[in-house]
Amino acid sequence: MALEIIESCVNCWACLPLCPSRAIHEARPPQFPHFLIDADKCTECVGDFADPQCVAICPIEGAIVDELGVAMNPPGSLTGIPPERWAAAQAEIAAR
Amino acid sequence: MDLPVIAPPAPQASGCSAGSCGSTSDQMAGMADALRARVQDHPCYSEDAHHYFARMHVAVAPACNIQCHYCNRKYDCANESRPGVVSEVLTPDQAVKKTLAVAATIPQMTVLGIAGPGDPLANPERTFETFRQLSAKAPDIKLCVSTNGLSLPEHVEELARHNIDHVTITINCVDPDVGAKIYPWIFWNNKRIHGRDAAAILIGQQQKGLEMLVARGILVKVNSVLIPGVNDEHLKEVSRIVKAKGAFLHNVMPLIAEPEHGTFYGVMGQRSPSPAELKALQDACEGDMNMMRHCRQCRADAVGLLGEDRGDEFTMDKIEAMEIDYEAAMLVRAAFREKVSAELQAKRARAHAPLSPALPVAPQIIRFIPRADEQKPLGRPVLMAVAAKNGMVAIHFGHAREFLVYEASAGGARLVGHRKADAYCSGDETCGDGEFTLDRTIKVLAGCEVVLCSRIGYEPWGKLEAAGIQPNGEHAMQPIEEAAMAVWHEMLAAGKLDAKASAAKCA
Known part of the structure; x- marks a missing residue:
């Protein structure tokens, strides 16, 4: 079992020092455009913390997913912006 | 609460x-x-x-x-x-x-x-x-x-x-x-x-x-x-x-x-x-x-x-790509700080000249502009926008990217805020948007009754006046506070500062 950081990561560093398994690699563009989790090392923090630490501090909804690709922080869960409100605002901006 | x-x-x-x-x-x-x-x-x-x-x-x-x-x-x-x-x-x-x-x-x-x-x-x-x-x-x-x-x-x-x-x-x-x-x-x-x-x-x-x-x-x-x-x-x-x-x-x-x-x-x-x-x-x-x-x-x-x-x-x-000799730079920096510090001290000395310097212990209590209180103020406060650099009225109106807003009153001139603007005149053919930018600037200056700048063109002068904002280019290269107070006293002498607020409501 392992978590995965996907391309919406903004490289903010918050997760890296928290990982008890030292499983997170910093971004090194161009090969690694964003932070990455070493699936062989990731334990999802089981035995160390109640919550996976990267998930608990990541500020970007959807940037960390589980093995099934499900967002650990789903849309709206961190910003408080309802997804439909977000979509409406984006549509309004695009229409300007 | x-x-x-x-x-x-x-x-x-x-x-x-x-x-x-x-x-x-x-x-x-x-x-x-x-x-x-x-x-x-x-x-x-x-x-x-x-x-x-x-x-x-x-x-x-x-x-x-x-x-x-x-x-x-x-x-x-x-x-x-x-x-x-x-x-x-x-x-x-x-x-x-x-x-x-x-x-x-x-x-x-x-x-x-x-x-x-x-x-x-x-x-x-x-x-x-x-x-x-x-x-x-x-x-x-x-x-x-x-x-x-x-x-x-x-x-x-x-x-x-x-x-x-x-x-x-x-x-x-x-x-x-x-x-x-x-x-x-x-x-x-x-x-x-x-x-x-x-x-x-x-x-x-x-x-x-x-x-x-x-x-x-x-x-x-x-x-x-x-x-x-x-x-x-x-x-x-x-x-x-x-x-x-x-x-x-x-x-x-x-x-x-x-x-x-x-x-x-x-x-x-x-x-x-x-x-x-x-x-x-x-x-x-x-x-x-x-x-x-x-x-x-x-x-x-x-x-x-x-x-x-x-x-x-x-x-x-x-x-x-830069080569930095910081030891040398520190000497230049120290000289600069010394020069400015002398200027600042002179400025402070001028500002406080009428006050007794013999009371170093007593804190100087600054009274704020009385607002609509019983004792009649000598003239109401006026907001003035200033195109400033280094504490002076020093920027051409059309080149200002921001205006400092000072409130001038009987108690003196004090900074109360700033307003961002776009320089509408960059002196070349990119001036096409000038008119639009000027209108925006005038809107941004809402609440101000005077704009102090080093110079100003004929067209913005007219538009500002029409919007109830008096342009003033007569105090170029003067310290802001002195310029603002000179203008305030002119307004007072001209009877423009009766206690009841004028059309332009102070922000």
Whole structure:
């Protein structure tokens, strides 16, 4: 079992020092455009913390997913912006 | 409002020794000499200094431990000037290189701050490594830090060790119910905590950090974001409490929120305060507290005088190509500081000449403009927009990118804010948009009755007059306060300042 950081990561560093398994690699563009989790090392923090630490501090909804690709922080869960409100605002901006 | 959560302790210092007496219009007036020396070349702590001295921020701190509803962590925009936004995050080594390059090029640069784009104390290794190198290599640069306060108590010792003399804490509330509307979550003890509980922890840490800093003699500025309908009334309470705890200066800034910023407030349609609302709140807090009026809400990688950004001249690729002889640069920098300090002293001496210098102990109490009170004022206060540089009326109206707003009254002229504008005349064929920009500028200057500038074209003159704003180019290269008072006295003599407000309502 392992978590995965996907391309919406903004490289903010918050997760890296928290990982008890030292499983997170910093971004090194161009090969690694964003932070990455070493699936062989990731334990999802089981035995160390109640919550996976990267998930608990990541500020970007959807940037960390589980093995099934499900967002650990789903849309709206961190910003408080309802997804439909977000979509409406984006549509309004695009229409300007 | 009754706030049982945090009861302010009785202030230990009395009178001016806490350093927060006097007023924004004359911050330096009642200040002890030692304190004055600590802020006189810091553009963010001294209004006088901001006309002459520059600051820079290095963006070494990308991580954050809280979320604020006015912030979007997808910071990456070169065209935005607002806190939290940067173009490139630097390593400590890069930040040190950049700082030395800027300091060698811009002798006015006296202050290096770390302000993000996340929270400096959520990135303690990167932040303190930068400070450690700089205090060794560039002892003539003041170091300061701006934090949300969550991790502040555990880092106060280390801040003191690195000789950090100025710390800014962003405190938007002292009531967790208000805080729950500003902060959706914090990261605390290895957990993400939401809502009211999160706000209560954050508030507790901020207040504790403030007390610890004051106890160590570190100067604390408190920043607050004014969010209409969320914390506007509440900020008066915040101001009172942080003053009682010994904060040196309170900076109430207007919320910046647009849908395209992607922030909670921007997307949800939370409005920003008008300049008049901001000024009213700052005025209301001022009875209790030294208020900062000259903040420009700069980026976490800003470089230059407040109100300008020379960051483009110092991108990492340009810095790598520079040869820096910092020993030589330090001599030039020291000479510059000496020259400005002499100018400032002369200016202060002129400003206070009529007052008795024989009373060094008594704090100088600055009376504020009486508003509609029983004793008849000699003339109502007037807002004047000034196209200024280095404390002088020195910019052509059409070239001004911002206007300082001064309130002139019988009690003197004092800075009360600033308004951003786009220079509408760049002197070439790009002037096509001039008309549109001019209309916008006039709208931005709403509430001001006079605009002071070094020169102004015929067309904008007419348009300004038609909008009830009197242009004035007769005081070019004069100190702002003198020019503003000369114009105010002319208006008074002309009978334009009867107590009842004129058509242009003061913001």
